[in-house]
Amino acid sequence: MTSFIPPSGIFIAGALLLPFFKGKLRNFLIILLPALAFISLHLLPSGNSGLVEFLEYILVFNRVDRLSMVFGNVFIIMAFAGAIYSLHEKDISQIIAAFIYVGSALGAVFAGDYITLYIFWEAMAFSSVYLIAVRKTDKARGASFRYILVHLFGGMLLLAGIILHIGSTGSIEFEFLGLNGLASYLILLGFAINAAIPPLSAWLSDAYPEATVIGTVFLSAFTTKTAVYTLARAFPGTDILVWAGIIMALYGIVFAILENDMRRILSYSIINQVGFMVVGIGIGTPMALNGAVSHAFAHILYKGLLLMSAGAVLYTTGRSKCTELGGLYKSMPITLGLCLIGAASISAFPLTSGFVTKSMIADAAAHEGLTTIWMLLTMASAGVFLHAGIKFPYFVFFAKDSGLRPKEPPLNMLIGMGVPAFLCIFIGVFPQSIYQMLPFAVDYVPYTSYHVITQLQLLMFSGLAFFVLLKYLQRTDTITLDTDWFYRRGGQIVVNMVGTPLVHLSNSLSKTCFETIPAFLIRFGENPTAAIKIGVDTMGVWADKKMGRTPSLKKLVREKKIYPRSQIKPLSIGAGVAFILFFFIMMFLIVLNVI
């Protein structure tokens, strides 16, 4: 082991210390932990360290190379911004869960082997689900339950793939895998669930919007981007990912346009943006991978910023539906300004981070001569501006005045938003700051007049389309069906199909056991002799009918009618005693004979 604690350890151990502190000291610690983790990150020696023997394997906790460092850096920066944003929160358990979640994500990114990766992968699922469930609404409870079920399923697929992989290769090293055989398919599916590739994506748009204000901010950054990292590590150049990414990018836009809840719009926008990264990974050339990785870096910051501004609106108004919001620019101009920086970045306006990162992916597609892919990516870029760049800020802060005049959120929230907002602009103005971190040497110049003007044409005319088509984009009080229908409604149908017959069986069984049989026994007990007589006579009548004789029904009917009285003359006690005596004598004789 190295002599100091790795960043993941600082977050997880630090989170467990938080409950022992109060007030300003606790706030200081909340900000100190990401700072310490950042120092620890840059003290990590490159190459493999943090080796631990486990059974006959060697676990690698810190695999440090350019790819893992990019993600490590942005994860800690985002955790820092998120920590400041959360300082007002009195429920410390949310921050503890968030820090354990961040620590697990860092652990997964720096894991050099499948076993360590799997452990942190599952730790991420369990710490993140708390951020949803802790909102304590019925919807949040339901969504968190579905969230953890989907992630446990994904974890099982990943584990099955890992076991098969270790079984066939004997190696636990987590390196380039590529698609070759069942193990790799299972591992890819496990990653794909966390990357929210449709149709395995509904957990994201189902659960993220139901989390707490700070929960959603943290959630947006880590799970999907850890999956992007693992895909970039194990499956670069896998063709199927190109099309998977295109589907994600377009699917995210269509659903975001149909949605009404502002945080759900932004959740679909995560799927859309991760789509761009997955395309880059699928193309797999150095330029495309650089694009995917740098876009992940930029995306974490501006999506965090957008969800922070949405969170600020939810915090101050208690509302998240576009139909109930609007006109907030009058009383929340600072939040609006920060939100617009995020909106410009996600839309890839020149001088923002999205412009210098996303364009690398489209250009990589162009370099490879992938015409259709390039056309669809450009279409998706236009669509991003439509749904995240305009729709979200327009309907929340402008549009029809809702009459709400909330104050700006607490200062710590504004500062928390200021950190990523500053970086969005900084990266956009100084692209070298991010290019020098990337896995491959960058030979890309984003700021040519051609690129700037064509990008502005694309975006401004997309904006024009928004306002021309505004009447078709009006907000409606609806929800949008997604593939979670299959386990929300489909689940119900399956339960009904299996359950209805079972319930029927159980009802008739309990009726027989607890009603019919006891009732018969009680009735029988009222006069057993007469009951037996009736039974015998019934059989007699039945036998007569079979043999073709005329049954004497009259007697049976009369017996039934007077029951429990009967015409049988009861034996006297003397006769009873004589019977018992006879029985004993017979037994005595039998016993004697045996002896």
Add this chain to the structure above:
Amino acid sequence: MKKFIEFMDRPDIRKKTRWILIAILIGLVLIDPFMEKHPVFAVEKLPAFYAIYGFLSCALIVAVSKIIGKLWLQKREDYYD
């Protein structure tokens, strides 16, 4: 800050802002023939290709979304309750 918002809220300023935006749109199209192009694909050589493609893409996305939303995907909020 408050003054700035009140300034932007004035009807005449709103109108001017709109005209500035329209002027930018026209300017972006007019500059097109004069800039040095580095097209990779043939379609990029079309005049103001990005402007037209951006507008049509968005129109297509909105149309497709609306149709599948209305016919299929959009449900009342209590659908799952």
